[in-house]
Amino acid sequence: xxxxxxxxxxxxxxxxxxxxxxxxxxxxxxxxxxxxxxxxxxxxxxxxxxxxxxxxxxxxxxxxxxxxxxxxxxxxxxxxxxxxxxxxxxxxxxxxxxxxxxxxxxxxxxxxxxxxxxxxxxxxxxxxxxxxxxxxxxxxxxxxxxxxxxxxxxxxxxxxxxxxxxxxxxxxxxxxxxxxxxxxxxxxxxxxxxxxxxxxxxxxxxxxxxxxxxxxxxxxxxxxxxxxxxxxxxxxxxxxxxxxxxxxxxxxxxxxxxxxxxxxxxxxxxxxxxxxxxxxxxxxxxxxxxxxxxxxxxxxxxxxxxxxxxxxxxxxxxxxxxxxxxxxxxxxxxxxxxxxxxxxxxxxxxxxxxxxxxxxxxxxxxxxxxxxxxxxxxxxxxxxxxxxxxxxxxxxxxxxxxxxxxxxxxxxxxxxxxxxxxxxxxxxxxxxxxxxxxxxxxxxxxxxxxxxxxxxxxxxxxxxxxxxxxxxxxxxxxxxxxxxxxxxxxxxxxxxxxxxxxxxxxxxxxxxxxxxxxxxxxxxxxxxxxxxxxxxxxxxxx
Numbered sequence: 001x002x003x004x005x006x007x008x009x010x011x012x013x014x015x016x017x018x019x020x021x022x023x024x025x026x027x028x029x030x031x032x033x034x035x036x037x038x039x040x041x042x043x044x045x046x047x048x049x050x051x052x053x054x055x056x057x058x059x060x061x062x063x064x065x066x067x068x069x070x071x072x073x074x075x076x077x078x079x080x081x082x083x084x085x086x087x088x089x090x091x092x093x094x095x096x097x098x099x100x101x102x103x104x105x106x107x108x109x110x111x112x113x114x115x116x117x118x119x120x121x122x123x124x125x126x127x128x129x130x131x132x133x134x135x136x137x138x139x140x141x142x143x144x145x146x147x148x149x150x151x152x153x154x155x156x157x158x159x160x161x162x163x164x165x166x167x168x169x170x171x172x173x174x175x176x177x178x179x180x181x182x183x184x185x186x187x188x189x190x191x192x193x194x195x196x197x198x199x200x201x202x203x204x205x206x207x208x209x210x211x212x213x214x215x216x217x218x219x220x221x222x223x224x225x226x227x228x229x230x231x232x233x234x235x236x237x238x239x240x241x242x243x244x245x246x247x248x249x250x251x252x253x254x255x256x257x258x259x260x261x262x263x264x265x266x267x268x269x270x271x272x273x274x275x276x277x278x279x280x281x282x283x284x285x286x287x288x289x290x291x292x293x294x295x296x297x298x299x300x301x302x303x304x305x306x307x308x309x310x311x312x313x314x315x316x317x318x319x320x321x322x323x324x325x326x327x328x329x330x331x332x333x334x335x336x337x338x339x340x341x342x343x344x345x346x347x348x349x350x351x352x353x354x355x356x357x358x359x360x361x362x363x364x365x366x367x368x369x370x371x372x373x374x375x376x377x378x379x380x381x382x383x384x385x386x387x388x389x390x391x392x393x394x395x396x397x398x399x400x401x402x403x404x405x406x407x408x409x410x411x412x413x414x415x416x417x418x419x420x421x422x423x424x425x426x427x428x429x430x431x432x433x434x435x436x437x438x439x440x441x442x443x444x445x446x447x448x449x450x451x452x453x454x455x456x457x458x459x460x461x462x463x464x465x466x467x468x469x470x471x472x473x474x475x476x477x478x479x480x481x482x483x484x485x486x487x488x489x490x491x492x493x494x495x496x497x498x499x500x501x502x503x504x505x506x507x508x509x510x511x512x513x514x515x516x517x518x519x520x521x522x523x524x525x526x527x528x529x530x531x532x533x534x535x536x537x538x539x540x541x542x
Contacts, residue, residue, distance in 0.1 A: 002075035002155045002171055007031040013039070013146035015139040017344035019125025021111050024061050027122045031152070033065050034072065037107070038152035039145035040126045041076045043138055044105055049079035053097045053127075055089020055180065056109030057215040057278040058240040059116035062087050065124070067159035069107050074173035075153040081173055084180035087162050088240065090215045090279030092368070092376035093184040095131035099372065100183060104129050110215075110278035113250035113365075117243030132349035132373030136465065181222050188223060188379065191309040191371055192386045200389040201229050206269035209381065210259040211238045213245035216275040219378055249276050251283035251365055251377070252542040253290060260285055271388065271395060275377035280345075281365040282377035284384055286395020294324035294411050297361030299402050300383050302330045304359060307386040309371070314358035318348050321454050321469055322481045322497040323363040326409040333406070342456050342468040343483070349373050350460035363413060363497065400508070407503040410515040414538035415485075416494040416529065424484055424492035427532045431470045431482055438472065443522040446474045472526060477501045480523045494533070496523050 010029075013020055013036050020036055027033050052073050056062040066087040073081050082101055083089075089097065091108055098106045105128050111121035126134045126142065134142070160168040160175050168175045188194075201207070209224055211217035217238035224230045236259075237245060248255040251274035263272040263285040272285035284291040291299070301317050304310035316337035317327050331338035337356055341347035345368075348360040352370045361367040366375030384395075391398060438451040454468040469483030478500040485493035498519045502508065507515070524530055 001157070002153055004151050004153055005031070005034070006151050007035055007149060009147055009149050010035060011147070014143045015125075015134075017346075018112060018133065019108070019123050021114065021121055021123040024118055024120055024122045027061060027065070033068060033124065034152045034154070035146060035149050036124055036142070037069050037072050038076075039142045039149055040107065041072070042145045043141035044126070046077045047104065048077045050077070050104035051080040051082060051101050052078045053082045053089070053094055053101065053103050053106035055084035055094050055106075056087055057090070058086070058088050058242065059111065059122065059244070059277065060118055060120060060242040061122050062109050062242070063162065065109055065122075066162065068154075070159040070170065070175055071155045071157070072153060074155045074171040074175070078173050081170075081175045083162060083175065083177050085163060085165060085177050088180045088215060088218065090180070090184070090219060092280055092372050092374045092379065093180055093219070095127060095372035095374040096184055096187055097178075098127060098129065098131040106131075108278070112278050113248075113276040113281060115244065115248045116277070117246075120243065127373075130349055130353055130373050132352075133344070133346035135346050135349065136463070181218050184219060185222050185227065187371060188382055189227070191379070192307050192382050193389070194227060196389040197228050197382070197385050200385065205271070205388075207234055207271040207273070207385070208259060208262060208269045209235045209272070210251070210256055210274035211235055212247060212249040212251065212256070212274060212276065213237045213239060213241040214249040214275065214277045214279070215240055216279040216378060219279065220275075223378065223382070244277065251276050251281055252540070254540050254542070256283050259283070260290060264288060271385065273381040273384070275381075276365070279377050280368075280375040282367065282380040283365060284380070284395070286399070289396045289399060291395065291399060292324075292411055293361065293365045293367070294326050294363050294409065295399065295402070296380065296384075297323065297359070297367050298326035298330050298406065299387075299398060300361075300367060300380065301327055301359045302334075302402065302406075303387045303391075304383065306390040307383055310358065310369070315355055316351070316357035318351050318357040318360040320344070320347075320362040321471070322413070322483065322495070323361060324409045324411045324499050325477070325501065326406065327361065329406045339459070342454070342465050345375055347456070347458070347465070350458055354460045356459070363411070403508045404505050407501055408508045410500045410502060410510070410512045412498045412512055412516055412520075413542050414496040414498065414520070414523070415540040415542070416496075416533060416535050417539040418491040419494060419533045419535065421492040423532050424494050427494065427527060427529070428470065428482065428484060430532075431527065435470065443525060444518055446478065446518065446522055449473050449475045478519055480519060480526065482527055494529070496527065496529070496538070498523060
């Protein structure tokens with residue numbers, strides 16, 4: 001039996017670039033999660049008998065909300081509800097399941113790279129039938145429903161045991177608990193040459209994968225250790241935990257320090273990698289070298305033809321606007337399209353569906369291809385391994401060769417976290433007011449050639465997105481970008497992206513901090529960061 005429960009709207013349920021994210025106690029308010037889930041179903045306009053995929057990254061409060069979502073889906077007309085065992089599904093695995101099962105959509109419970117636990121972060125994201133994040137017209141519809149909601153529907157019976165594989169009837173729906181890893185692992189075997197990867201591992205090649213006590217642990221154990229034959233212990237921090245073992249599941253130089261320290265040591269493995277809370281981001285590390293996400297995107301695009309799935313070449317490359325221009329030079333040489341989009345994987349979906357691009361990437365450690373409609377951490381790791389297996393060169397050698405051919409783009413992102421929102425908004429508004437007069441201004445040796453507030457017109461459906469970040473471009477191509485992040489849960493996060501292209505191979509060995517020092521100083525002057533936020537330096541530099 002299903003019932004209708006009266007409720008009242010909350011005024012803060014506007015989805016960001018990756019769904020709705022708040023602290024756990026905020027989600028635990030009466031009907032807070034139920035309101036948002038019911039609003040998803042209202043915006044999705046569910047056809048009776050449709051299939052819905054549900055899963056998450058295992059963080060605190062995951063099981064409770066999955067149980068709620070199952071019961072609500074059964075009461076809202078879904079015919080089949082496919083759920084990962086124990087509520088676990090990495091975001092790319094969920095995208096794959098949506099596509100494979102012909103589902104109308106999916107609910108993914110994650111706050112991605114944000115910390116977890118009883119006082120940590122939680123999130124709910126809706127993915128549409130192509131497996132990708134809901135586009136803006138859908139998230140806007142969800143938000144409209146949250147402002148007027150007065151009731152939600154739910155089945156009175158309890159949700160089935162998430163630990164037991166198989167099918168259960170719940171109201172008029174069938175709930176199917178599935179192995180979260182098997183379908184995804186099978187897809188990876190279709191894309192990559194696992195025989196070559198096994199030979200690489202058998203040759204004595206050593207790798208290390210840090211799952212950060214997040215969702216990719218079971219996937220990495222199955223693929224890297226079981227199917228590719230890497231020895232036990234290759235995967236570290238492989239058990240998913242509700243609080244990520246007290247860590248911060250963001251695969252960058254700050255939070256993956258354990259892995260990077262090992263990779264810089266005298267007995268380092270040949271290859272290191274890490275993934276984040278929900279498995280869609282990645283960090284690539286070679287012996288003695290950390291590969292920036294922007295460089296990783298460029299290298300993967302330039303070498304994708306070495307993997308079976310991309311042997312005939314790629315259709316094009318897409319990157320988010322703040323991501324460096326390293327991939328642009330690869331696209332130019334390959335004579336394929338390059339597309340610059342706003343931040344947020346949802347902007348890649350139309351390009352992928354239209355066949356305009358094959359490989360996509362963001363500077364925030366996300367890369368992926370047309371195999372799903374999400375960024376995919378393990379996919380990036382396996383493509384790197386496929387490239388290494390064919391080229392039989394080290395990561396350092398591959399990077400040096402790439403820079404010789406395409407030039408090196410020095411790049412950093414500076415994050416100022418949990419700053420006063422009014423101060424952050426004031427900073428951005430001040431920048432926008434000064435854009436028209438900025439061209440021609442000199443800052444030290446740097447001369448502004450152009451400045452704008454990035455807007456994007458989708459080449460497929462014509463939709464327009466404005467206010468996506470302030471770009472300051474200097475003569476010679478150096479660039480500073482200012483934008484506010486949509487993935488935080490407290491205050492505001494200001495992100496400043498700093499980029500300089502260096503064509504001279506004699507300068508490719510410079511330290512990024514030295515290469516970018518003048519741009520860093522200029523960013524503070526133009527953005528008035530210290531004056532407006534009181535921050536002397538960023539919280540995180542990646």
